[in-house]
Amino acid sequence: MISNFHTHTFRCLHAKGTEEDYIHAAKNADMKILGFSDHGPFPDKDFGYRMQFEELQDYLSELNRLKKAYSGQIQIFSGLEIEYHAKYNDYYKSLINESGLDYLLLGEHMYTASDGSIKNIFFAEKTDDYIEYAENISYAAETGLFNAIAHPDLMFINELVWDKNCEKACDIILSAAEKYKIPLEFNANGIRRGIMDFPDEKRFPYPHDGFWKNLSGSSQKVFIGADCHIPEQLDDSAIKLAQQMCKGLRLNVVDNILED
Numbered sequence: 001m002i003s004n005f006h007t008h009t010f011r012c013l014h015a016k017g018t019e020e021d022y023i024h025a026a027k028n029a030d031m032k033i034l035g036f037s038d039h040g041p042f043p044d045k046d047f048g049y050r051m052q053f054e055e056l057q058d059y060l061s062e063l064n065r066l067k068k069a070y071s072g073q074i075q076i077f078s079g080l081e082i083e084y085h086a087k088y089n090d091y092y093k094s095l096i097n098e099s100g101l102d103y104l105l106l107g108e109h110m111y112t113a114s115d116g117s118i119k120n121i122f123f124a125e126k127t128d129d130y131i132e133y134a135e136n137i138s139y140a141a142e143t144g145l146f147n148a149i150a151h152p153d154l155m156f157i158n159e160l161v162w163d164k165n166c167e168k169a170c171d172i173i174l175s176a177a178e179k180y181k182i183p184l185e186f187n188a189n190g191i192r193r194g195i196m197d198f199p200d201e202k203r204f205p206y207p208h209d210g211f212w213k214n215l216s217g218s219s220q221k222v223f224i225g226a227d228c229h230i231p232e233q234l235d236d237s238a239i240k241l242a243q244q245m246c247k248g249l250r251l252n253v254v255d256n257i258l259e260d
Contacts, residue, residue, distance in 0.1 A: 001243070002255045004234055005035035005079065006105065006150060006185065006225035011051035011059055012039040015229035019062055023070060025231035033075045033256060036063055037105045037150075040082030043091060047083070047110050047118075060099055077258065081107035081150055084140035085118075092145045103147040103258060105185075108154070111136040124158045127165035134172035141176040148257045149177065150225060151187040153212070157205040159198055170211050177220060183257045184220065186212070186246055189227035191238040207242075212249050222251040 007022050008015035017025075019036060026034040038059060039050030046052070051059060063078040070076060078101055082092075095101050111133050113119045121133050133155050140146055152173050156166070177184050190206035203209070215222065224242045228234050246253050 001029070001224060001226070001235070001239060002031060003033035003035070003223075004031065004226045004228070005033075005037060005077070005103070005148065005223065005257055006081065006187070006227045007034060007036045007234075008038050008081075008227070008229050009036065009059075011055055012049060013051075014049050017231045019059075019066055021231045022228070022234065023066060023074060023076065025234045027074055029235035031074065031234070033077070035077040035079050035103065035257075037079040037081040037103075037107075039107070040080030040095070040104075042088060056099075060101065064100065077102040079103040079105055079147075081105040083108050083110050084136060084143075084146070085110075085112050086139065089143065089145070092143070096145065104145060105148055105150050106137065106140050106146040107150040108133065108137055108140070121155050122157060124155060124160065127160050127163050127169075130155045130165050130169035131172070134169035137173050138176035141180040141182050144180065146182065148183040148185060148223065149173070150185045151190065151206055151227070152177070152184050153206045153208045154187075154190075156208040156211070157190070157193075161198075161200045162210055166210065170214060173211075174214055174220070181221075183223050183254065184215075185225040185227075186222055186242055186251065186253075187225050187227050188233075188236075188238040188242040189225075189229075191241055191245075192233070192236075207245065209249075212251065215249070215251055217250045219252055221254045221257070222246065223254055223257050 041053040
């Protein structure tokens with residue numbers, strides 16, 4: 001690939017490698033653009049599996065140093081993958097306007113349910129939960145604070161049978177992406193999880209054909225994300241299969257999510 005905008009480091013507590021390790025791997029793969037998007041912390045709550053809030057400035061400072069050190073060799077962007085909760089709108093704005101961050105990647109894992117509770121999409125009990133999950137993604141897109149949506153079909157990791165709620169959730173996300181002109185990620189990490197047995201079929205947990213077939217031949221911007229947690233995943237077999245799948249689905253794959 002020419003670019004990757006979904007890159008994690010040791011700071012998120014479930015990945016390995018420093019920022020510079022990933023830069024070396026990207027250069028070895030002849031990549032031109034590398035965007036870092038480690039799991040973003042929140043100032044007053046730790047949702048787990050992410051960098052600590054106290055580390056945020058070190059992360060940004062290191063990326064600024066590396067941008068200068070590798071200028072002319074590879075283009076580096078500083079970002080965060082982070083969930084959307086309306087109460088943090090001012091925080092998101094400060095990240096964009098004051099911290100020098102280049103982009104925010106919406107990575108919805110923990111979401112706000114209609115009753116105000118925080119739920120984890122990995123533990124959805126029924127497909128009704130998908131509707132609330134999708135609505136949260138739509139609300140986030142509407143704010144204009146996020147440059148792209150990571151793994152928009154992550155909900156299908158759950159062992160639930162495809163039904164009308166699944167279709168509706170897809171429609172909500174796809175409509176928001178189209179309306180607010182926000183790129184969607186075709187995530188290679190779901191491919192790395194392998195073919196799994198689900199109640200209605202054998203498939204990758206994500207990317208899910210039921211979601212992506214709706215974009216076949218459309219102009220909706222799609223980008224392939226390595227979602228790498230070790231440097232070697234920047235250019236592995238999952239990436240190559242993701243490229244083939246996108247070609248087969250006739251998706252409009254773009255290299256730079258930060259270009260209009």
